[in-house]
Amino acid sequence: MTYDLLIKGGHVLDPGQGLDGTLDIAITSGKIAQIAADIAAEDAARVIEVRGSARHVVPGLIDAHTHVAYGAVTEGVGMGSCDPDVIGVHSGVTTVSDCGSVGVANLGVFPAYILPRAKTRVITFVNVGSYAHTMPGPADVNSLADINRDALLKCAQHNPGLIAGVKLRIVGPVFAEIGEDIITTAKAAAKDLGVPLMVHIGDFTARDEAAAARRGELTRFLLRQFEPGDVLTHLCTPNAGRVLDPSGQPYPEVAEARANGVVLDSALGRGNFGIEVARRQADIGLYPDTISSDLTAFGQTFHSLLECMAKFMSIGYTLPDVVKATTSSAAKLLGLQDEIGAIAVGRDADLTILDLVEGDFTFTDTTGQAFNGGYGLVPVHTVKAGELHAPGWGTHPWGWLPASA
Numbered sequence: 438m439t440y441d442l443l444i445k446g447g448h449v450l451d452p453g454q455g456l457d458g459t460l461d462i463a464i465t466s467g468k469i470a471q472i473a474a475d476i477a478a479e480d481a482a483r484v485i486e487v488r489g490s491a492r493h494v495v496p497g498l499i500d501a502h503t504h505v506a507y508g509a510v511t512e513g514v515g516m517g518s519c520d521p522d523v524i525g526v527h528s529g530v531t532t533v534s535d536c537g538s539v540g541v542a543n544l545g546v547f548p549a550y551i552l553p554r555a556k557t558r559v560i561t562f563v564n565v566g567s568y569a570h571t572m573p574g575p576a577d578v579n580s581l582a583d584i585n586r587d588a589l590l591k592c593a594q595h596n597p598g599l600i601a602g603v604k605l606r607i608v609g610p611v612f613a614e615i616g617e618d619i620i621t622t623a624k625a626a627a628k629d630l631g632v633p634l635m636v637h638i639g640d641f642t643a644r645d646e647a648a649a650a651r652r653g654e655l656t657r658f659l660l661r662q663f664e665p666g667d668v669l670t671h672l673c674t675p676n677a678g679r680v681l682d683p684s685g686q687p688y689p690e691v692a693e694a695r696a697n698g699v700v701l702d703s704a705l706g707r708g709n710f711g712i713e714v715a716r717r718q719a720d721i722g723l724y725p726d727t728i729s730s731d732l733t734a735f736g737q738t739f740h741s742l743l744e745c746m747a748k749f750m751s752i753g754y755t756l757p758d759v760v761k762a763t764t765s766s767a768a769k770l771l772g773l774q775d776e777i778g779a780i781a782v783g784r785d786a787d788l789t790i791l792d793l794v795e796g797d798f799t800f801t802d803t804t805g806q807a808f809n810g811g812y813g814l815v816p817v818h819t820v821k822a823g824e825l826h827a828p829g830w831g832t833h834p835w836g837w838l839p840a841s842a
């Protein structure tokens with residue numbers, strides 16, 4: 438046998454490299470060995486026949502904003518964060534990034550307990566607040582003393598490759614007072630480590646007009662501090678600190694940051710996706726670079742990365758758009774564009790086989806507003822480094838598809 442596994446006859450869609458057509462993919466020793474129009478089935482030990490126009494083979498999906506510090510930050514295992522494999526390989530996703538579930542004080546849970554048992558590739562962004570055990574609750578940083586640059590640097594030096602980025606959430610009353618100082622200190626901490634800074638905008642604790650205006654000011658300040666590769670997360674948040682001013686116009690700093698190579702991530706989650714905001718942004722061409730789920734233990738009971746993609750399709754984004762936002766663009770966000778996010782000979786065989794299902798579906802944004810869409814996505818197989826993983830039952834009582842309208 439020449440190959441371990443052959444994925445045959447599938448509609449291969451890899452928008453990051455403009456691949457869109459019927460192709461076979463052969464895998465050996467966990468790597469992609471050949472991509473061609475017709476590879477003989479006899480040459481492979483196992484063959485997956487991909488049939489039907491709805492079924493697509495895409496690069497293994499990457500969820501760039503999740504919470505997978507499973508068992509590390511709550512009273513019991515699984516009460517706050519997700520099991521990385523439940524929202525990873527068993528959900529059609531081959532790579533997840535934990536974004537600030539833990540700070541430097543408890544980051545050790547990843548190499549000690551989480552990474553060794555995960556089949557899914559797990560990337561970690563450390564919270565800039567040393568004891569970020571309140572995720573996803575209120576503030577991680579209550580004063581500048583909560584940011585320990587020395588400890589972060591020591592941790593990075595002792596654990597090469599562990600910290601892919603630094604995460605800050607602009608959440609909590611302290612930002613009204615010393616927001617700029619926290620932002621510049623967090624940026625300096627990320628710079629110390631030579632990694633991107635990812636910042637959560639959208640502050641549900643800022644409830645009156647003055648507090649909201651202050652968060653808008655801080656978002657503008659933040660965008661001016663950002664450098665190429667830094668990440669703004671929760672692009673479509675309806676909360677205070679969003680990127681649109683009260684009249685619906687984006688702040689000028691948004692276009693400037695984007696032109697400068699700042700990444701705009703959507704991270705829908707439980708609190709930061711407003712359908713009106715997302716539609717308005719689509720109308721004015723303010724597209725998210727990446728689609729991520731911001732899944733937590735509670736979030737995973739009602740949505741998934743695939744459902745986040747379907748929500749953007751309801752606005753008019755195409756399947757290639759949402760696949761690009763969860764493959765090549767997400768790989769770039771993580772600085773892993775040379776390793777993951779593309780179907781190419783010699784790379785790890787990370788692939789997602791999924792069905793695009795047409796129907797009348799209904800979704801709810803994080804303000805409770807319902808909206809309809811015409812597509813749902815269902816994972817069929819996940820291939821991670823050549824190994825097959827079956828999808829779980831799905832997020833809803835009936836499975837993977839969004840709710841019927």
Ligand SMILES: [Zn+2]
Pocket residue numbers: 502503504536706731
């Ligand atoms: Zn998050």
